[in-house]
Amino acid sequence: MVHWTAEEKQLIASLWSKVNVEECGAEALARLLIVYPWTQRFFDNFGNLSSPTAIIGNPKVRAHGKKVLTSFGEAVKNLDNLKATYAKLSELHCEKLHVDPENFRLLGDILIIVLAAHFTKDFTPACQATWQKLVGVVAHALAYKYH
Amino acid sequence: MLTADDKKLIQQFWEKVTKQSDSLGGEALSRLFLVFPQTKTYFPHFDLHHGSEQISNHGKKVVNALSTAVKSLDNLSHALSDLSDLHAYNLRVDPPCFALQLLAQCIQVVLAVHLGSEYTPEVHAAFDKFLSAVAAVLTEKYR
Numbered sequence: 001m002v003h004w005t006a007e008e009k010q011l012i013a014s015l016w017s018k019v020n021v022e023e024c025g026a027e028a029l030a031r032l033l034i035v036y037p038w039t040q041r042f043f044d045n046f047g048n049l050s051s052p053t054a055i056i057g058n059p060k061v062r063a064h065g066k067k068v069l070t071s072f073g074e075a076v077k078n079l080d081n082l083k084a085t086y087a088k089l090s091e092l093h094c095e096k097l098h099v100d101p102e103n104f105r106l107l108g109d110i111l112i113i114v115l116a117a118h119f120t121k122d123f124t125p126a127c128q129a130t131w132q133k134l135v136g137v138v139a140h141a142l143a144y145k146y147h
Numbered sequence: 148m149l150t151a152d153d154k155k156l157i158q159q160f161w162e163k164v165t166k167q168s169d170s171l172g173g174e175a176l177s178r179l180f181l182v183f184p185q186t187k188t189y190f191p192h193f194d195l196h197h198g199s200e201q202i203s204n205h206g207k208k209v210v211n212a213l214s215t216a217v218k219s220l221d222n223l224s225h226a227l228s229d230l231s232d233l234h235a236y237n238l239r240v241d242p243p244c245f246a247l248q249l250l251a252q253c254i255q256v257v258l259a260v261h262l263g264s265e266y267t268p269e270v271h272a273a274f275d276k277f278l279s280a281v282a283a284v285l286t287e288k289y290r
Contacts, residue, residue, distance in 0.1 A: 031272075034272050055268075056268060113259050113271060116256045116259035116266075120263050125182065125197075128181075128182050
């Protein structure tokens with residue numbers, strides 16, 4: 001089980017309370033598809049992904065980004081129980097979606113950069129450290145049920 | 148592969164952000180050692196406390212090297228040749244350049260912190276590709 005200090009929990013909760021889940025989620029997913037174009041393979045039915053502008057404006061991308069980050073919110077609410085929280089999603093990503101877990105790490109790093117661009121100076125080194133830890137353990141939990 | 152647009156964005160925004168601050172390298176390194184403590188193993192000879200002069204000076208070296216790279220985007224191998232020798236033969240940074248990937252992440256965070264909304268997806272993609280290319284050059288002589 002992952003250990004979180006009081007300070008880490010505080011840094012997570014206070015930043016999360018200021019995150020616009022819809023905007024941030026859309027941004028993070030769009031950037032994943034732009035910066036790492038091979039990830040588009042998982043979204044064949046999303047329509048026009050032919051350019052950064054198309055991706056950013058694509059309503060399916062926005063909607064799915066919101067879904068993904070809303071799920072991330074579950075992690076924030078269940079820091080002490082991540083494996084259980086993500087058990088079903090982990091099975092889904094393995095058995096149905098066939099996503100290489102390396103992509104969870106990529107999305108996590110992208111989320112960090114989105115947060116940094118949004119919060120700028122407030123995204124302190126301590127904040128980054130805590131959030132990199134969080135995206136790392138979420139990625140691990142999502143990969144946990146892979147077989 | 149860096150497109151012509153990527154190169155323009157890299158040069159434009161690198162110039163902008165390095166004009167804004169001369170401590171970008173120090174900031175990136177400080178974040179690296181705090182966020183990814185395993186990277187400290189490459190610097191046992193340094194004072195790694197936050198604010199250390201050694202981190203600050205080394206940060207400037209890193210930024211200067213990247214500035215050189217930014218001016219030679221068409222020939223990174225040649226421009227970074229000496230540094231490539233150093234990283235491959237002396238420093239022996241891990242072959243999948245995992246540590247350099249972590250540094251690249253921290254550099255991008257620092258760029259995002261300083262550029263805010265100007266660190267658009269296009270600029271982000273360009274720098275991600277650039278930093279990956281630099282890391283690859285720095286370890287290309289490994290074996």
